[in-house]
Amino acid sequence: MDWFRKTKAGLVSQQKKEIPDGLWTKCKGCSEVIYSRILEESLWVCPSCNYHFRINANKIIKLLLDDGQLERYDENLSSLDPLKFRDSKKYTDRIVASQKKTGDLDAVICGLGSIDTVPVSIAVMNFDFMGGSMGSVVGEKIARAIERSIDREIPLVIVSCSGGARMQEGILSLMQMAKTSALLAVLAKKKITYISVLTNPTTAGVMASYASLGDIIIAEPKALLGFAGPRVIQQTIGQDLPEGFQSSEFFQEHGFLDVISERKDLRKNISLCLHYTYTPPKSLGN
Ligand SMILES: [Zn+2]
Structure with missing residues (x-):
């Protein structure tokens, strides 16, 4: 041997x-x-x-903004645990783990930048942080991003990637749907462009509020989009769901979104929409 x-x-x-x-x-x-x-x-x-x-928020910022530059706002906001929520883990532990993983305090990065020279207020959701779920911090940061658009009269771009409202904050998460939608109504009254970009996945409370309220809605190909999961819908309505249900392509066929854009064309397509709709304030002209 x-x-x-x-x-x-x-x-x-x-x-x-x-x-x-x-x-x-x-x-x-x-x-x-x-x-x-x-x-x-x-x-x-x-x-x-x-x-x-699926790519994280930092990569999207680099891809979309001029020179990949973003002046970040509201980076110091962090979720509390008002319900003292615990399932298999404590909510506070989940937050800390996501903060360590992403280097950010919550699931959205907001700030000011420009896309092809057009100034924008932008918010980019990060799926790596608790599935991009919308709690009170995400809602507040989105609301402030909308307010920056209103104050500066510049277009708003929100790139969504989310599993929906953050259940660990219960009703406080759901309230963010109303808060952000109400501010978007103010933005619309001021006739300021809002471009909503849907990436894979954009679902539930986020889809049912600001993500579906864009003046122009752009989605990446074959992204999962929708409110409730297909099984829940099937059980509720007692019918089989059509082929390709809850995909970007299905949404476009049924008039819920305007453009399906491959990632390589995303910046160009957003820029086209911005240049069509944005006129710089006269005080800055000449
Ligand atoms: Zn492949």
Whole structure:
């Protein structure tokens, strides 16, 4: 049996070659394994099947804004735990874990920047933070982003990516739907453009409030969009749901959104809409 145990010098490397984490990514659309650098170059869209991988808020900001520059606002707002909520984990523990994971205090990044020279107030939701759920901080930050648009008379862009209202804050989360919608009504009265961008997924309380109230609504291809999950709807109405239900394409066919834009064209398409609708204040002209 000895010769089983003997290792010839040089035959077996003592140093195990490690493949760094995240070097390869498996596509959820076609199962192809893609080299991460290729994926990054294609803006995290699968070169084989065009599947749009979900990307975090910082990447979207870099993609959309001029020079990737955002003057951030309201970064110091952090959720409290008014209901002392606990399921399998304490709500406060979930918040701390998400803060560590993302480096942000809550699930939306807001600020001022410009897209193709047009100044915008922008809010970008981050799914990495508790599924992009909307609690009182997200609602408040979105509300303040809308107010910045109203005060400065500049267009508003909100990029949504969310599983809906944050159940750990109960009714306080649901109240954010009314708060943000009421401010958007003020924005509409002032005739200031609001472009809503829907990424995968945009659902529930977020979809049922500010995400669906854009003057122009743009979605990424094949994003999951909707209010309740398909199983709940099926059980409620007692009917089979149509093919492709709750996708961007289905929404567009039924008049709920204006444009489906591939990620590589997103900045260009938003810029087109902004340039069509935005006139700089006269005091800044000439
Ligand atoms: Zn693919």
